[in-house]
Amino acid sequence: MATTQTTEVVRIRGRLLEEVAKLAYAGRLEKDIMGIMDSIVSEDGPRYRCCVHKERAVLRQRINLTLSQSLDISQEEAVAEALAGKVADVPWLRVLPEACDQCPIDKYLVTDACRNCLAHNCIHSCPKKAIMVVQNRAYIDKSRCVECGLCKKSCQYGAIIEISRPCERACAVGAIVAGGDRKAVIDKDKCVECGICREACPFGAIGDSSVIVQVIRQILAGKKLYAMLAPAFVGHFGPRTKPGQIVNAIKKLGFYAVKEVAYGADIVTLKEAQEFLDTVPSQRSVMTSSCCPAFISMIEKHFPDVKDMVSSTVSPMVATARVIKENDPEAVTVFIGPCIAKKAEARKYAELVDYTLTFEEVAAMITGKGLDIDLMLDDGFESAASGTGNGFACAGGMAEAVVAAVASLDPDAIVKPVNAQGLENCAEAIKQIRSGKIEANLLEGMSCSGGCIGGPGALGNVRVANKLVENFAKQSAAANASANEAAKTDSEKLGHLHR
Incomplete structure (x- = not known):
C-alpha cells in the first residue's frame, strides 16, 4: 500500500500516522504519546536534520498536526484536545x-559560469542598477534587486539562474x-x-491536519460511522487488492457501513444535466463542474467574475452524505478519498459531513490496527453506482457522465465539453473560454493531474489507478446515471441540492 515514490517524507508521515492510530485504538495515546518521539527519533539515527534536538522539535509539531491541534501547545495538551473530539479552527x-x-530566499543567483565579459549585458539590462562586478564576477545587490529577471534573460552564458522554492x-x-x-x-x-x-x-x-484520532474515538464510543468511499478507491490500495477486500478492511476498522461516493456522483450527474439544459445557453454560455473544491475555490478567489459559470449543484461527497443522513439521522459520515481539499469543503457542510480522511490516513489506520488488507475476504463487492459514476475519479469522467445524462434527457441538446487537469490548466481554460478562444459550453475542472486519482492523499500510480478504475466502472450494472434507477429515485426525493 505504498505510493509510487516512497520518499523519506512519506515514510515519516506514514509512520507517525500508524503509531498514532495504533495508540488510539489501544486507548494508550494519552499515556504513551511521548513514546512516539523515542520510536521515530533516536540518537542512533537516521538523521535528517543537524541534530537530534532539531529532529525532535520538528516531530513535536508533526504530532500536533496529526492530532489536528495548534502547533504551539504541548503534546499532552494536544492529545487531551484530540481525545475530547476537538479540531483546531485553523x-x-x-x-x-x-x-x-x-530553502534559499534569493530568486536570482550568479553562478561560476560568469566570465566577467566585456559586454556586461546583465549590468546594462538592470533597471535598478543592482548589478556590479565584484572580484572579477557579476554580483547582484539584493537591496536593489526587484527580481524582474532581465539580467537572466540578457546573459549570453546563462550564468544567472532563477531559483524558486519547490512549494x-x-x-x-x-x-x-x-x-x-x-x-x-x-x-x-x-x-x-x-x-x-x-x-x-x-x-x-x-x-x-488529520482527524484519525477523532474518528477512532467515535468508533470506540460505538457510534454508527458510515465510510463514504471516493470513486478512486479501486486503484489506491494495491494493484492486486480487490474492491471487496478494501471495503471489508474499512469495516474491520469499526465502520458501521461503507457507501460509495460514486453513487452520489450519479445523483449529481442527473442534477447537473438538468441544470445544464435549464441554463445553457439561455442564462449562461458555459457551465463548469462543481465536484472539485479546490477548483471552485480558485474561481471564487481568483476568477470571481465567472462565478456564475459554476454549477449550483453540490459535490458527490455532499450528495452522498445527504442521502445517508436522510436515511439514518444517527449516522456519523466520514469521507475517504485522495483529496485534501475535501477537508476544507467538509467544514462548509459540517451538518452533513462529519469527518474526512485521505487514503493515506486510512492505510495507516489499517496498519495501526494490525490488519493486512491483502488477507481480507473478497466477497464479490458490487457497485451501486453506474459506470460513469465510478468514472468520476478520472479526468474527463464528470464531463462524460453529464454528456450521457443530457443525451438521455434531450437527444437534440448540444454539449461541447472540455476538461482541464491541474490548476494552471484550469486557469488557462477559464481565460480562454472567457475570451472566446475555446468553443465549449461545459468545463470540467480538476485541481489534480489525472483527476481525483492523482490527489495528494492518494497511494498509487496515477496510470495504474486510472486503468483499474476504468475496468471497475465497466463492471457496473448501469452504464450511466440515467440507467441507475435507485439514484434517480433518490435524486427526485432529495429535491434541490444547491451548494
Missing part, C-alpha cells in the same frame, strides 16, 4: 516552522511566499487548499 494546510529552514513553484495560485524569517508563509486569502505544495516540499515542512 487552515487544514499548515507550514511547520521548525521544518522550514533550508512556491508548485502553487498555481501564488499563495506561498517567503516570509522575513525565510520560512514559507501560506496566504489563506489566496490558498485553495489543494495540497500540491505538501507534495512539493522536499523537507516535509507543509502538512495537512
Whole structure:
C-alpha cells in the first residue's frame, strides 16, 4: 500500500500516522504519546536534520498536526484536545516552522559560469542598477534587486539562474511566499487548499491536519460511522487488492457501513444535466463542474467574475452524505478519498459531513490496527453506482457522465465539453473560454493531474489507478446515471441540492 515514490517524507508521515492510530485504538495515546518521539527519533539515527534536538522539535509539531491541534501547545495538551473530539479552527494546510529552514530566499543567483565579459549585458539590462562586478564576477545587490529577471534573460552564458522554492513553484495560485524569517508563509486569502505544495516540499515542512484520532474515538464510543468511499478507491490500495477486500478492511476498522461516493456522483450527474439544459445557453454560455473544491475555490478567489459559470449543484461527497443522513439521522459520515481539499469543503457542510480522511490516513489506520488488507475476504463487492459514476475519479469522467445524462434527457441538446487537469490548466481554460478562444459550453475542472486519482492523499500510480478504475466502472450494472434507477429515485426525493 505504498505510493509510487516512497520518499523519506512519506515514510515519516506514514509512520507517525500508524503509531498514532495504533495508540488510539489501544486507548494508550494519552499515556504513551511521548513514546512516539523515542520510536521515530533516536540518537542512533537516521538523521535528517543537524541534530537530534532539531529532529525532535520538528516531530513535536508533526504530532500536533496529526492530532489536528495548534502547533504551539504541548503534546499532552494536544492529545487531551484530540481525545475530547476537538479540531483546531485553523487552515487544514499548515507550514511547520521548525521544518522550514533550508530553502534559499534569493530568486536570482550568479553562478561560476560568469566570465566577467566585456559586454556586461546583465549590468546594462538592470533597471535598478543592482548589478556590479565584484572580484572579477557579476554580483547582484539584493537591496536593489526587484527580481524582474532581465539580467537572466540578457546573459549570453546563462550564468544567472532563477531559483524558486519547490512549494512556491508548485502553487498555481501564488499563495506561498517567503516570509522575513525565510520560512514559507501560506496566504489563506489566496490558498485553495489543494495540497500540491505538501507534495512539493522536499523537507516535509507543509502538512495537512488529520482527524484519525477523532474518528477512532467515535468508533470506540460505538457510534454508527458510515465510510463514504471516493470513486478512486479501486486503484489506491494495491494493484492486486480487490474492491471487496478494501471495503471489508474499512469495516474491520469499526465502520458501521461503507457507501460509495460514486453513487452520489450519479445523483449529481442527473442534477447537473438538468441544470445544464435549464441554463445553457439561455442564462449562461458555459457551465463548469462543481465536484472539485479546490477548483471552485480558485474561481471564487481568483476568477470571481465567472462565478456564475459554476454549477449550483453540490459535490458527490455532499450528495452522498445527504442521502445517508436522510436515511439514518444517527449516522456519523466520514469521507475517504485522495483529496485534501475535501477537508476544507467538509467544514462548509459540517451538518452533513462529519469527518474526512485521505487514503493515506486510512492505510495507516489499517496498519495501526494490525490488519493486512491483502488477507481480507473478497466477497464479490458490487457497485451501486453506474459506470460513469465510478468514472468520476478520472479526468474527463464528470464531463462524460453529464454528456450521457443530457443525451438521455434531450437527444437534440448540444454539449461541447472540455476538461482541464491541474490548476494552471484550469486557469488557462477559464481565460480562454472567457475570451472566446475555446468553443465549449461545459468545463470540467480538476485541481489534480489525472483527476481525483492523482490527489495528494492518494497511494498509487496515477496510470495504474486510472486503468483499474476504468475496468471497475465497466463492471457496473448501469452504464450511466440515467440507467441507475435507485439514484434517480433518490435524486427526485432529495429535491434541490444547491451548494
